[in-house]
Structures are given as structure tokens and as C-alpha cells.
Amino acid sequence: MLSIKNLCVSIEGKEILNGINLEINPGEVHAIMGPNGSGKSTLANVLAGKEDYEITAGEITYMGEDLFEMAPEDRARKGIFLSFQYPVEIPGVPMVNFLKTALNEHRKFRGEKPLTAGEFLKVMREKKALVEMDTELTNRSVNEGFSGGEKKKNEIFQMALLEPKLSILDETDSGLDIDALKTVAHGVNALRSAENATIVVTHYQRLLDYIVPDHVHVLYKGRIVKSAGKELAFELEEKGYEWIKKENGD
Amino acid sequence: MEEQDKLLHEVTQREYQFGFYSDIETEIIDKGLNEEVIRIISAKKNEPEFMLEFRLNAYRRWLKMDMPDWAYLKIPPIDFQAISYYAAPKKKPQYDSLDEVDPELLETFNKLGIPLEEQKHLAGVAVDAVIDSVSVKTTFKETLAEKGIIFCSFSEALQEHPDLVKKYIGMAVPVGDNYFAALNSAVFSDGSFCYIPKGVRCPMELSTYFRINAANTGQFERTLIIADEDSYVSYLEGCTAPMRDENQLHAAVVEIIALDRAEVKYSTVQNWYPGDKEGKGGIYNFVTKRGICRGVSSKISWTQVETGSAITWKYPSCILMGDNSVGEFYSVALTNHHQQADTGTKMIHIGKNTKSTIVSKGISAGVSDNSYRGLVKVLPGAINSRNFSQCDSLLMGDKCGAHTFPYIEVGNKSSIVEHEATTSKIGEDQIFYCNQRGISTEDAIGMIVNGYAREVLNKLPMEFAVEAQKLLAISLEGSVG
Numbered sequence: 001m002l003s004i005k006n007l008c009v010s011i012e013g014k015e016i017l018n019g020i021n022l023e024i025n026p027g028e029v030h031a032i033m034g035p036n037g038s039g040k041s042t043l044a045n046v047l048a049g050k051e052d053y054e055i056t057a058g059e060i061t062y063m064g065e066d067l068f069e070m071a072p073e074d075r076a077r078k079g080i081f082l083s084f085q086y087p088v089e090i091p092g093v094p095m096v097n098f099l100k101t102a103l104n105e106h107r108k109f110r111g112e113k114p115l116t117a118g119e120f121l122k123v124m125r126e127k128k129a130l131v132e133m134d135t136e137l138t139n140r141s142v143n144e145g146f147s148g149g150e151k152k153k154n155e156i157f158q159m160a161l162l163e164p165k166l167s168i169l170d171e172t173d174s175g176l177d178i179d180a181l182k183t184v185a186h187g188v189n190a191l192r193s194a195e196n197a198t199i200v201v202t203h204y205q206r207l208l209d210y211i212v213p214d215h216v217h218v219l220y221k222g223r224i225v226k227s228a229g230k231e232l233a234f235e236l237e238e239k240g241y242e243w244i245k246k247e248n249g250d
Numbered sequence: 251m252e253e254q255d256k257l258l259h260e261v262t263q264r265e266y267q268f269g270f271y272s273d274i275e276t277e278i279i280d281k282g283l284n285e286e287v288i289r290i291i292s293a294k295k296n297e298p299e300f301m302l303e304f305r306l307n308a309y310r311r312w313l314k315m316d317m318p319d320w321a322y323l324k325i326p327p328i329d330f331q332a333i334s335y336y337a338a339p340k341k342k343p344q345y346d347s348l349d350e351v352d353p354e355l356l357e358t359f360n361k362l363g364i365p366l367e368e369q370k371h372l373a374g375v376a377v378d379a380v381i382d383s384v385s386v387k388t389t390f391k392e393t394l395a396e397k398g399i400i401f402c403s404f405s406e407a408l409q410e411h412p413d414l415v416k417k418y419i420g421m422a423v424p425v426g427d428n429y430f431a432a433l434n435s436a437v438f439s440d441g442s443f444c445y446i447p448k449g450v451r452c453p454m455e456l457s458t459y460f461r462i463n464a465a466n467t468g469q470f471e472r473t474l475i476i477a478d479e480d481s482y483v484s485y486l487e488g489c490t491a492p493m494r495d496e497n498q499l500h501a502a503v504v505e506i507i508a509l510d511r512a513e514v515k516y517s518t519v520q521n522w523y524p525g526d527k528e529g530k531g532g533i534y535n536f537v538t539k540r541g542i543c544r545g546v547s548s549k550i551s552w553t554q555v556e557t558g559s560a561i562t563w564k565y566p567s568c569i570l571m572g573d574n575s576v577g578e579f580y581s582v583a584l585t586n587h588h589q590q591a592d593t594g595t596k597m598i599h600i601g602k603n604t605k606s607t608i609v610s611k612g613i614s615a616g617v618s619d620n621s622y623r624g625l626v627k628v629l630p631g632a633i634n635s636r637n638f639s640q641c642d643s644l645l646m647g648d649k650c651g652a653h654t655f656p657y658i659e660v661g662n663k664s665s666i667v668e669h670e671a672t673t674s675k676i677g678e679d680q681i682f683y684c685n686q687r688g689i690s691t692e693d694a695i696g697m698i699v700n701g702y703a704r705e706v707l708n709k710l711p712m713e714f715a716v717e718a719q720k721l722l723a724i725s726l727e728g729s730v731g
Contacts, residue, residue, distance in 0.1 A: 048686050051678075072685035082686050088679045092701030101697065102687035109688070141701065158687065 001026050001197055002047075002166060007058035009039075009046055009222075016042045018222035020058070024166070027194040031208055031233060032201045034219035035241040040201045041085060043219070044170040047199075048082040049075050062166070077109035079165030079196075083155040083172050090142035095154075098142045099124065099161060106162055127160040131187040148175035156187040167191075168199045173207035185210030205237035220244050282331045285309065288436055291336045295405055298412045308425035308435030315429045321563055321592040322621040322653055325534070328499055335437045335470075393453060399483075400445040401456055404472050407443035414445055418476050422505040422540040422569065430501040430563075431538040434470050438503065441472035446481040446512070455711050457486040471502040477512035479545060484515040486714060500559075501536045510545030510572065515553070517710050519718055521725075522558035527616075529588025532560025539566035543575030543601075551578040552595070553709045555718045557725040560589060565623065567596035570604035570632070577606040580706040582718075584699075584725050585618035585650070594624035594655075599632035599665070608639040611703045614650035615726055621653040626669075630661040637666070643673040644702050646695075646726070696723030 002024040009017040016039045024030055034040050046053050047060070049072030060067040063078065070078065090098065103123075104114040115123065124138065131153050143151055152172055159167055169188065173181055188198065188211050200211055208216075208230065216232040217224045220241075225248055226232065236244075280287075288309055292302040317325070394401055400411060407415050425435040446452055477483055487504075500522075506514050516539075525532025535558075541550035552566035568577025579595035597606035606626065614620040626637045643652030654671055676698055684694030700707065700719050707715045 048682075050682055071690075072682065073688050073690050076686050076688040084683065084686075088677065088683045090680055090683070090698055090701055092704040093697055098684075098687070098697070101693070102684075102689055105688040105690075105693075162687070 001063060003061045005059050007043075007046070007060065008056045009042060009053050010056055011042075011053055015056070016053075016222055017046070020219075020222075020224060022217070022224065024197050024199065026165075026197055028215065029192070029198045029200065029211065029213045031213035031216045031230075032199060032219055033203070033205075033216060033233065033236060035244070036203065038219045039222045040203075040219055041170055044082060044085075044168045044199070044201050047075075047168055048072060048080060073105070074109075076162075077106050081159050081162060081164030081167045083152075083159060083167065083169045085171040085174065087143050087146075087151045087155055089144045089146075091144055093142050095138045095140060095142055096121075096124070099138075099158065102158070103161055124161065127157060130160050130190055131157045132183050133157045149177065149180040152176055152184055153180065153187075156184050160187060160191060163191075165196045166199070167196070168201065169211075170201045171203065172200070173202055173204060181207065182210060205233045208233045218244055220248055281334045283309075283333070283335055283437065287335055291437060291439075294336065295408070297408055298416075300412075300416050301408060304419065304425065305436050308432050309437075311426040312429065312432035312436055315426075315432060317429050318563075321623070322619065322655070323561055323563060323590050323592050325561060328534070330433070333469075333499065336439070390454070397450050397453065398447040399450060399452055400443065402443055404438070404441040404443050404474070407474075411443070411445070414476065415443065415474065418507050419474060419505070421507055421544075422542045423503050423538050428538060430536040431503050434472060434501045434503045434538070438470045438472040441474075441502070443473075444475045444483065444485065446477045446483045448478045449480045450478075451481065452483040455484045455486050469500055471500075473502070473504040475504075475506045475514060475516070477506070477508045477514045477548075479510040479512060481509075482513045484711065485517070486711065487516070487518045488520050498531075499534050499536070502538070504537070504539040504566075506541030506550055508541065508543050508545060508548035508550050508575075511547045512545060513549040513551075514541065515551045516541070516566070517714060518552075518554040518556075519710075519714060519721065520554065520556045520558050520562075521721060523560075524558050524587065524589050525560040527587050529560070532589070533558065534561045535559040535564065536561075537564040539564065540569065540596075541567070541577070542569045543572050543577060543604075545575070546572040546601070547574045547576075548572050549576040549578075551576075551580075551709070553578075553580040553706065554582070554593075555703075555706070555710070555721070556581070556583040556591060556593060557721055559591075562589075562591040562593055564591075564593045565595055567598070568606065569598045569600065570606065570635075571600045572604075573601040574603045574605075575601055576604070579606075579608045579610070580709045581610045582613065582703045582706045582722070583610070583620055583622075584613040584722060585615070585620045586725055587616040587618060589616075589618045591619070592621040592623055594622045596625040597627070597637060599626075599628040599635040599637070602631070602633050602635070604632055604635045606635075606637045608637070608641070609705055610639075610641045611706055612641075612643045612652050613646070613699060613702070613722075613726075614643070614652050615646040617649045619651040619653070621655060623655040623657075625657040626659070626667055627657075628660045628662065628665045628667065633662050633664045635662075635665040637668065639667075639669045641669070641671045642702070643671075644699070645673065645675045692723070692727060695726055696720075699723065699726060 004020050004022040007017055007020040032040055055068060100120045107114055133153060137150060146154060172184060176184060200213060213230050216228055216230060218226040225244060285306060288305050292305055423431050426432055444456060475485060506516060508514050522533040522535060543550055550568050556562055566579060570577050577597050583591045583593050585591050594610060595608055608624060610622045612620040612622055622641045624639060628635050641654050645652055652673055656669055658667055660667055680698055681691055681694045685691060699722050703722060707718055710718055
């Protein structure tokens with residue numbers, strides 16, 4: 001589904017990613033772990049198409065197509081979803097309008113008829129139950145006045161609504177208490193299927209107790225320095241990132 | 251300077267650019283302004299004596315005045331002697347079908363979602379006499395007549411209701427009020443007159459679109475609205491469709507008089523030609539709009555969406571004379587490319603327990619400049635008065651400017667005046683967030699800007715609001731990226 005080959009990325013001349021290779025198949029969950037500043041969020045943002053980055057080398061194919069040829073909105077419509085680390089607020093734009101527009105853009109892209117307001121509200125009710133979203137929240141403006149936990153729940157709620165093929169969760173666990181973490185993880189697990197894949201970007205092993213990965217990769221100084229099964233996450237939890245740093249000669 | 255004069259000359263004098271002139275006779279008097287010209291205007295319109303006196307008085311005042319230079323605007327010099335001050339109604343170009351109309355104009359109509367029949371009307375396509383809009387007009391006139399509501403052209407009002415005009419004209423905007431109001435008072439060509447009798451609630455939105463002979467926007471338009479005791483009216487000026495006018499200078503006057511417990515809601519969408527992307531051409535819009543809440547518990551509410559014109563100089567204001575009267579001002583002013591806008595309001599509290607609300611939302615893009623200028627003045631006798639002002643600015647890109655000039659004078663201790671102001675930038679992050687959910691950059695900007703302006707748009711009549719939303723998005727097309 002996603003194939004990353006020798007990806008090198010820099011910001012303002014500073015190299016952040018330095019030769020990433022990664023293969024992701026339908027049905028898989030990949031965890032990307034690493035210390036702060038290792039390039040985890042950069043990888044997530046580059047996949048989603050954020051403009052601030054310069055791709056200096058490498059290629060990415062998504063569903064057989066060159067990802068770099070696609071505008072960010074087209075990547076989204078083709079099933080790439082990024083759950084933001086810091087979801088932005090858009091004052092004055094009601095959640096409901098925002099979501100209806102987003103969903104109908106996806107439908108239009110697939111050649112389906114747009115949902116009417118009534119149909120949309122019905123779909124929304126179903127998906128809200130999944131992440132225990134408060135009705136009151138969807139009546140507010142996009143992310144405005146949401147707590148940290150509510151913002152993260154809102155991301156997973158949008159994911160449920162848009163039914164992506166490839167979901168990228170960027171530090172979705174940060175700022176969540178244990179109950180909210182469980183709810184969010186439950187939502188993500190409920191959406192897992194043999195057709196779609198998930199990339200979980202996280203600093204801590206904690207989230208991986210609830211969203212169990214098939215593969216764990218450790219990112220350090222812009223490279224994947226270790227890949228293994230879910231046991232790697234436990235090892236990291238035990239030994240800390242110092243172990244990785246030492247192994248890499250720091 | 252020479253070039254500006256040439257430009258003004260070209261714009262005021264050239265034939266309509268699409269070149270369809272019908273051969274009806276147009277009467278035009280020589281360019282230039284003097285007492286003789288004013289006498290000719292008044293005589294041609296067969297005006298009552300008091301009107302001529304009013305005009306001459308205004309003209310004499312105007313001669314002693316200077317063009318205002320306090321606004322945050324760069325105004326090229328205007329040669330007032332190069333303008334022709336009287337022309338019989340100019341014919342709009344007439345087409346046989348929409349196929350002959352400028353495709354760019356039609357594209358904009360479609361984006362705004364204007365119905366086909368209305369498009370024809372706006373573009374100047376000959377409209378068959380049996381279609382809906384004509385019968386709507388007739389029904390409309392009948393309904394108003396039943397209620398005793400007068401809604402006609404200013405010229406007609408001068409013939410049919412001279413006493414009403416005489417009693418109220420100049421009450422809110424005296425002839426010597428300011429340079430442009432004085433000029434308008436001297437030479438105004440035509441406009442709208444509206445009178446709502448005691449206790450009557452006008453059953454529909456009064457729109458200039460429905461007024462017979464309203465198709466020509468005058469260069470010096472004059473509007474007078476009188477709401478008698480316990481009456482209500484909602485009045486719509488302009489439309490969201492782009493207005494192309496060969497007159498570069500516009501100096502209109504709007505006066506509203508609200509008597510005891512009357513309420514007037516005045517909504518404007520202004521979308522005149524703003525000039526091209528390099529800042530060439532475009533309308534200069536110098537408008538004086540003022541309402542007087544003369545009666546107790548009366549209310550005047552201004553709502554404006556300003557997206558057009560090269561230069562906008564406009565301060566719809568309320569004089570709150572009657573005790574417990576209420577004034578409101580809701581504004582969205584958008585400037586793009588080289589547009590300049592200096593707009594805001596004045597709230598003058600005279601009566602006791604008077605209340606005013608100001609919500610101003612400026613949006614600047616391109617290399618434009620957008621200023622809010624507002625005065626809140628509470629006189630010593632206006633005890634227990636309240637004002638709330640909120641002035642927000644939204645910037646797009648880093649070459650445009652937003653400026654806020656609030657003036658506050660409070661003459662007593664029992665009144666409360668609040669002022670809030672914010673400046674924000676459309677974030678790349680907000681746009682990317684929308685992109686990531688499958689929404690294109692253009693749609694995202696439209697959505698973000700409309701969210702920002704929602705408080706004001708909500709005050710517009712429903713249909714108007716929907717069109718205004720689209721208009722904001724269209725006006726910003728291509729301004730980010």
C-alpha cells in the first residue's frame with residue numbers, strides 16, 4: 001500500500017530525515033517510536049503533504065502512485081488521514097459544516113452523491129458513539145474551546161467518519177489521561193480491518209498496550225535504526241532511548 | 251496627476267466598453283459645476299422651489315470646503331469640473347440573449363448562484379414581459395400600496411410627496427455635513443424614497459432591485475427612509491452581483507429617520523468594480539450614511555458587506571436622540587489587490603439609556619489597506635448609556651495592512667463603553683488542516699473567512715447571507731498560494 005524508499009527531507013537546509021525505507025501492507029499496524037527530535041512528526045507531515053519540507057531524495061508510492069505528484073487534498077481523498085498532534089482551531093466554522101464538507105468532498109472524489117444534511121447527521125450519530133463524542137462538541141466551532149483530550153478524540157471521530165485506508169496517528173496519546181486513551185484506542189481498533197493500515201507515531205510505549213502493532217520501528221537522527229515485532233516496544237520501555245543512542249555511537 | 255485626470259476622463263466619458271449603445275436620445279449638459287448647472291438640473295426635474303434652494307445652499311457650502319484628508323487613504327486628485335452632472339437616464343447595454351454577455355461576468359453570476367432570470371436582468375438582457383420577475387414586481391407594488399407604504403424614486407417623491415421630503419431631507423445629513431455630502435446635496439441625480447406609516451410592519455424586505463427604474467445606479471444617489479411611529483422596515487441596498495459602472499466617482503447620501511418605537515434595518519452588499527489586479531481603474535466610493543433615532547425606543551441597524559470599489563470611505567452612523575433608542579453597526583469589509591477601505595461608524599448617544607453595538611470585521615489580502623475608524627460619543631445628558639465595540643482584523647499574506655482608529659468620548663459617569671480588538675492571520679496550519687480532510691485550499695479560505703465573518707453575516711436576511719458568503723470566497727480567489 002505504501003512504499004517509502006531512501007526518503008531524505010530537510011527544512012531550511014537542515015536535514016531531518018536521512019534515508020528512510022518502509023513498506024506498509026494492508027491490514028498492518030506499524031509503530032514508529034523514537035526520542036524527541038528524531039523526525040517522527042516530519043515523516044507524518046511529509047506523508048500528508050505539508051509544504052514546509054524539502055524532499056531532497058527518495059520516493060514514495062501510495063497505492064501504486066507517486067505520492068509527491070498528489071496535492072494534500074487529493075492524498076486525503078485517496079484515503080490518507082493524519083490525526084494531528086496539535087489540531088488547529090477554526091473559529092466561527094461549526095464542526096458539523098466542516099465535517100459535512102469534508103465527507104462530501106471525499107464522496108465527490110469517489111463519484112458518489114453528496115449526503116444531504118439529514119443523511120449526514122445520521123452517519124455522524126453512529127460515528128460519534130464510537131469515540132463517545134459529546135453532541136455538544138459537534139455543535140461548536142472546529143476545535144474551538146476543546147480540551148486537549150477532546151481535540152484528540154475529535155481527530156479519531158473524523159477518522160471514523162472519513163474511513164481512510166492509511167491512518168497516521170501523530171502522538172495521539174500525548175495529553176490524554178488513561179480513560180481518554182482507552183476510548184481513543186478503542187475507536188482506532190474498531191476501525192482496523194484487513195483492507196486498511198495504520199501508522200502509530202509515539203514517544204511512549206503506553207499507547208501500544210491498547211493499539212497492538214505488528215511492527216515497531218525506532219527512528220533516530222532521521223533513520224530507522226531498528227525494526228522488529230511488538231516486543232521491541234517493551235524493550236524500549238525497559239531500557240529507554242539511551243540504549244539506542246549508545247548503540248548508534250552517541 | 252495628468253494620467254489620473256486622463257483616466258478619470260476616460261472612465262467618466264468613454265462609451266460603455268461593450269459598445270452597445272442604443273439610439274435613444276440622451277440629454278447631457280456640458281461638463282463642469284456651477285450655479286447655472288444646478289438650476290438646470292432642478293428645472294429639468296421640475297423640482298419644487300425648496301429643493302432648488304436646498305441644492306444651491308449645499309453648493310455654496312461645498313465651495314468653501316476642502317476634500318477631507320484625514321482618512322487612511324491615498325486618493326488621487328479628482329477634477330470636479332471634468333464631470334457631467336446631468337444626464338437623462340443612461341440606457342444599459344441591451345442584449346438579446348445571455349450568449350452575448352461577457353462570459354467572465356456570467357461565470358461570476360453562476361458562482362454566486364444567481365437564478366437565470368435574475369442574471370438576465372442584471373446583465374441587461376431584454377426580459378420577456380410575461381416572466382416571473384415582472385409579475386412579482388406588480389404584486390409587490392400592490393401589497394405595499396395596501397399598507398400605505400410609499401416606495402418610489404426620489405424624483406417621483408418630489409412630485410407626489412413634496413411635503414414629506416421637505417420635512418425630512420437633511421435632517422440626518424445636513425447639507426454642510428461634509429465635503430461629499432455637500433456635493434451630493436447640490437447635484438444628486440435620483441435615488442430612493444421610502445415612507446412607512448404609523449404602526450405598519452413592512453411585510454417584505456424592501457429591495458432597490460424591485461423599484462421600477464432602479465436599474466441605473468446614479469453617480470450621486472440619494473436615499474431617504476422614514477419610519478413613522480411603531481413601524482418596521484428591512485431595507486436592502488445593492489446586490490452581490492458585480493456592478494460595472496462607467497462613473498468612477500460615487501458620492502451617495504443615505505438618511506434614515508426613525509420615530510417613536512420604529513425600527514429600521516438597513517443591509518448593504520457592495521460589490522462595485524475594484525480595479526484590476528494592478529490597481530488600475532475601479533470605483534471611488536465616498537458615501538455618507540446616517541440614521542437618527544429621533545423617537546423614544548427607536549432602533550436603527552446597519553449591516554454592510556463591502557467587497558468592491560477601489561477606494562471606500564464610508565461610516566454608517568446613528569444619532570441616538572430618543573431615550574432608550576438603539577443603534578447597531580455590523581460590518582465586513584474585505585480588501586484585496588490594491589483596494590483601500592477606510593470604514594467604520596459613529597454612535598452619538600444623546601438620549602438617556604441609549605445602547606449601541608459595533609461589530610467590525612476587516613479582511614485584508616494582497617497589497618490592500620483596510621482601516622476601521624469609529625467614534626463612540628456619549629453626551630453628558632445620555633446617562634446610563636452603553637456601548638460595546640468589537641473590531642477584528644484578519645490578514646492574508648504579509649503585504650497588506652489593517653488599521654484600527656477608535657475614538658471614544660464619554661461625558662458622564664453612569665455610562666459604560668467597552669472596546670475589544672483583535673488581529674489575526676489566516677494560518678497556513680488552518681488551511682493545511684482543511685486540505686488534510688479533503689478540502690481544497692480555495693474552499694478552505696472561503697470557509698475560514700466566512701467563519702470569521704459569521705457574526706455579521708448572520709445579521710443579513712437569509713438569501714442575502716448565502717450570496718454574501720459566496721461573494722467573500724470569490725473576492726479572495728487566488729489571494730493565497
